[in-house]
Amino acid sequence: MGETRPVYAGLSHIEVVLFYGLAVVSTGIFCWGVARLVLKYRAGRREPLGRLVRRASSMVDVVFSHRWIRRRDPIAGLGHLLLFYGFTALFIGTTILGIQTDIARPIFHADFWSGRFYLGYKLALDIAGVLLLAGLTLMAFNRAVRRPRRLGYARPDRRAGEYDRSLYRVGDWVFLSTLFSLGVTGFLLEGFFLASTPQHFAAWSPVGWVLMKWFRAMGLTGSSAALAHHVTWWVHAVLALTFVASIPFTKAVHMIASPANVAVRDPAAGKRLSTIAADAAPEDVGYRNLDDLSWRHLLSLDACTKCGKCTEACPAAAAGLPLSPRDLILDLREAAETTLGAHAALGIRPDGWPEGLDVLGDPIRTASVWSCTQCMACVEICPVGIEHVPIINQFRRQLVERGEMDPMLQRTFETISSTGNSFGEPKRRRPKWTEGLQFAVKDARKEAAELLWFVGDYASFDPRNQRNSRALAEVLRRAGADFAMLYEAERTAGCDVRRAGEEGLYSSLAEANIEAISGCEFERIFSTDPHTFHTLKNEYPGFGGSWTVLHHSELLLELIEAGRLELRPLGYRVTYxxxxxxxxxxxxxxxxxxxxxxxxxxxxxxxRNRDNSLCCGAGGGRIWMKEQRPEGSRRASEQRIDEATSLGRLDYFVVACPKDVTMYSDAIKTSGHDGEIELRELSELVLESIGAPTDSATALAGTKVAPD
Amino acid sequence: MSTADNFVGIVVHAGGNVKGLFGPRFLPGVVAYLARHGDGTSPEGTPEVKAVVCVKQVVAIGDEIAFTDDGKSVDGDYLDHAVNEWDVVAVEEALRMTEAASAAGEESEVVVVTVGGEENEEALRRCLAMGAQRAIRVEGQSGALLDPLTVARRLAPVVAREAADVVLCGVQSSDSVQAAVGTMLAELLELPRVAVVKEISLDRADGTATVMRELEGGLVDVVEVDLPALLTVQTGINEPRYATLRAIKQANLKEIEVVEPSQDAPGCYEILRIYAPPRGEGAEMLEGSPAEVAARIVELVKARLS
Structure with a gap:
């Protein structure tokens, strides 16, 4: 028998029995807590779960690579990475020791915890302990010194004094210090043990060895070191068992719920919204009660680590609107706990926590539900895969069903329902924008074409956007592209109708458009409108319409790469x-x-570019609602222009979305940056590059008024 | 709506004895200061409420238009359809009346009636989706523009059969703007009628309704009317609820009763021809930059003034 150490050294028989008793109690509480969590999730709506292997492997990838946690905060990302690997290794180490002590030896009379294995084990766990403490130190530094705003619990959706999140702050620090104390007491145990029982292989536990040297220098040896070991052992043990028991009830629950949520998440969350059963009763439409939430969404509430990245990315919160994605999730979580979870079972209701099944209205305020632009910034950045956007959309569906919405939005729905477009224009006017062209655009209903242009409402009816549509038409003609459109048969694609929560109207629009498109002969569809592009490409397949769909930026790139456009460099300095x-x-x-x-x-x-782009504020049907402008706030679109103009002298603010054209043309004027930067749609610049006169250039020249 | 505490009201009683073809002749009224509006709730133990609402599917035209070959109607391709705004408000008002009764545990029903071809059932479905219990369509020729008297005559037997407490019509339709059907229907049914109503409160124990009409200059005309009565409802009386497309699709499954009209008497007019008015002469479009346009306007104004 080689190098090893006795387990439960210096403990009496009774103490060992007591320890096992406590371990059983701790494990029992843990299991009860987990069972309560499962029962809570089972109260939610059933939703099937397939592709288990792919889900598991994706979860392992996300969790072990820390890809999501590291984003937009490398310090916290590194801290969590260190403590995660440290903790995981220590957990595995403890499990190995448990197998040795409680299974291998008593049942199989086998001892593998010795010799080289033991030495390697000691070294590995010492390193793991160092990683854990280093990670925790970094996290504590982040929280106490760097203090990013998002870690504060200030709620943009409530007035000060209306809420109390101090419990969360306490919980965060208790969690952090518990883990820290576990690591420290673990090392102290090593040091005391080595100080009391000298071993020639002590250096295999480098931290313990250093501590041992230190204790010896202080004169702590022999029986006094053994006593210190004895006391520390109990502190460590009680702390560890308490921690295990507390996992389902504290911030530590994310250790279970977050990986689970990453596994069960919907990869298309928010991108493909769900349909409503045709025979659903009005009260069953969308979310109103906690048990309307799918079990996955109930689980996701517990996955939240309150990191605040969602609220930090939220354009509504940035514009001072009463929405905080994080707090929406936390409100739901509190209500689910006090109504369906362990808190409900124990009759505990922390101060200020909501209670009751019906959450729509309170704590989920309708103003918050309507403030969302469904821009996906929150879902996209969430390190644990929470699906704020579809959850908010479900609440909207119920509000639409009740008719509790902005009267302007209701009128827009009615207008779309009667005219097929959000501008309330007669359908005959849809192709009117083509009248300024030197050529006729093919009618897809009558002749075949390679490309079908699904123009969309803004690009068809809004005067500023009509110019861009004509610019693109001219570019396509010059490139010799064979394209056609649906003329009067096109209706609004419905992307924002769906995101505003009017699923019935959306499905009837989708069905009508699919019928119209199906009657045409073409190879691919394209649109200048990303909303239209998105829903045609990703959501129409669910209604029976599957085609290759392009955004015009992709089409332009294709034509350029095929050498079908003769471009001359423009030399502008722009942002996109x-x-x-x-x-x-x-x-x-x-x-x-x-x-x-x-x-x-x-x-x-x-x-803020690419995935961190800041929404213009028009999405999710917000463009059809009365604008809310809290005092002293700046619109998201104005903040965006501030951001662009802070880059130094730029010629153009380039956009590739008709709603952006509208929103930012406005924001340039209202933000106080008029004259500093101008807006251009991508097609306009391409048209200029091929040397054709743009009608925006002529229009601008026509309206220019002399300063005097 | 006026504020509740300081308006002048003219209170009159319009019983079954006040009726005329085009508007009841009001009895000499009592001028009074009213402290508050009625809130529309009903005392307990009053009988059930039944409301019939007459609705119309209206058409909207854009800037382009074409006519049918006979020149008597507009080509359907150029038309968008919607439920007449005033009628939607009337349906909402009826629903609120009956919901108040239902909340008090009483039976109540809203029946919507229209005249026209099958395509007009779309309007009825919207009303069903809003919450009306039954819908009746009196057959009419598709796409034909009927005169108000013919519409009223076709509605009359159906509305009479339903024996409602209250018959509601919109004040007018947004497409033909005649404001005639409601009043004609009241005459045919021999019901008292109050037109352009802005507020209704039922007193079913008493068998009366107190309704308010807004007059010019902030005056409010308060009329007490015996039930059953016909009221034509003005917009602004309520914000109509939204009927989701999902609810409208579900309403597609409800059966709509179709009634054949009885023999038609001649209408009050006949459409001979619909045409676009000849373009007027004399308009001059000013072109050029804003500065040039402004200069030209100054020139023109000076010329006219001198």
């Missing part, structure tokens, strides 16, 4: 705004940038 529906929703980040490169403009990136 990623539309939510193109970027975050569909990860088309490069095509527009490469088009800009091809036409010889210098692209200066804004700090």
């Amino acid at each position: 705004h990623d539309p939510c529906m193109l970027g975050r929703y569909n990860e088309v980040y490069d095509a527009p940038r490469r088009v800009l490169e091809a036409i010889g403009v210098e692209l200066v990136e804004m700090p």
Whole structure:
């Protein structure tokens, strides 16, 4: 028998029995807590779960690579990475010791915890302990010294004094210090043990060895070191058992719930919204009660680590609107706990926590539900895969069902329902924008074409956007592209109708458009409108319409790369705004940038670019609602122009979305940056690059008024 | 709506004895200061409420238009359809009346009636989706523009059969703007009628309704009317609820009763021809930059003034 050490050294028989008794109690509490969690989730709506292997492997990848946790906060990411690997290794080490002590020896009379294995084990666990403490120190430094705003519990959706999140702050520090104390007492145990029982292989536990040297220098040896070991052992043991028992009830629950949520998450969350059963009763539409939530969504509430990245990324919160994605999740979590969870079972209701099944209205305020632009910034950055956007959308569905919505939004729904477009224009006017062209655009209903242009409402009816549509039409003609459109048969694609919560209207629009498109002969569809592009590409397949769908930036790039456009470099200095529906929703980040490169403009990136792009504020049907402007706040779109103009002198703010054209044309004027920067749609710049006169240039020249 | 505490009200009683073809002749009224509006709730133990609402599917035209070959109607391709705004408000008002009764545990029913071809059932379905219990369509020729008297005559037997406490119509339709059907229907049914109503409160124990009409200059006309009565409802009386497309699709499954009209008497007019008015002469479009346009306007104004 080689190097090892006795387990339970210096403990009496009774103490060992007591320890096992406590371990049973601790494990019992843990299991009860986990059972309560499972029961809580089972109260939710059933939802099938398939592809288990793929889910598991994706979860392992996300959890072990820390890909999501590291984003937009490398310090906290590194801290968590260190403590995660340290903790995991220590957990595995403890499990190995448990197998040795409680299974291998008593049952199989086998001892593997000795010799080289033991020495390697000691070294590995010492390193793990160091990682754990280093990670925790970094996290504590982040929380106490760096103090990023998002870790504060200030709620943008409530007035000060209306809420109390101090319990969470206490919970965060208790969690951190418990783990820290476990690590420290673990090392102390080593040191005391080595100080009392000298061993020639002590250096295999480097930290313990250093501590041992230190204790010896202080004169702590022999029986006094053994006593210190004895006391520390109990402190460590009680702390560890308490921690295990507390996992399902504290911040530590994320150790279970977060990986579980990553595994069961919907990879298309928010991008493909669910349908409503045709025979659903009005009260069953969307979310109103906690048990309307799917079991996955109930689980996701416990996955939240309160990191605040969602609220930090939220354009509504940035504009001072009463929405905080994190606090929406926490409100739901509190209500679920006090109504369905362990708190309910024990009759504990912390101060200020909501209670009751019906959560719509209180604590989930309708103003919060309607403030969301469904831009996906929160879902996209959430390190644990919480699906704020579809949850909010479900609440909207119930509000729409009750008719509790902005009267302007209701009128827009009615208008779309009667005219097929959100502008309330007669359907005959849809192709009117083509009248300024030198050629006739093919009618897809009558002749075949390679490309079907699904124009969309804004690009068809809004005067500023009509110019861009004509610019693109001219570019396509010059490239010799064979394209056609649906003329009067096109209706609004419904992307934002769906995101505003009017699922019935959306499905009837989708069905009508699919019928119209199906009657045409073409190879691919494209649109300049990312909202239209998104829903045609990703959501229409669910209604029976599957085609290859492109955004015009992709089409332009294709034509440029095929050498079908003769471009001359423009030499402008520009910045580019990623539309939510193109970027975050569909990860088309490069095509527009490469088009800009091809036409010889210098692209200066804004700090928030690509996946971190800030929504213009129009999405999710917000453009159809009365604007809420809290006092002293600045619109998200104005903040975006501030961001662009802070980059130094730029010629253009380039966009690739008709709603962005509208929102940012406005924001340039209202933000106080009028004259500093101008807006251009991608197609306009391409048209300029091929040397054709743009009608925006002529229109601008026509309206220019002399300063005097 | 006026504020509740300081308006002048003219209170009159319009019983079954006040009726005329085009508007009841009000009895000399009592001028009074009213302290508050009625809130529409009903005392306990009053009988059930039944409301019939007459609705119309209206058309909207854009800036382009074409006519049918006979020149008597507009080509359907150029038309968008919707439920008449005033009628939606009337349906909402009826629903609120009956919901108040239902909340008090009483039976109540809202029946919607329209005249027209099958395509008009779309309007009825919207009303069903809002919450109306039954819908009746009196057959009418598709796409034909009927005169108000013919519409009223076709509605009359159906509405009479339903024996409602209250018959509601919109004040007018947004497409033909005649404000005639409601009043004609009241005459045909020999019901008292109050037009352009802005507030209704039922007193079913008493068998009356107190309704308010807004007059010019902030005056409010308060009329007490015996039930059953016909009221034509003005917009602004309520914010109509939203009928989700999902609810409308579900309403597609409900059966709509179709009634054949009785023999038609001649209408009050006949459409001979619909046409676009000839373009007027004399308009001059000013073109050029804003500065040039402004200069030209100054020139023109000076010329006219001198």
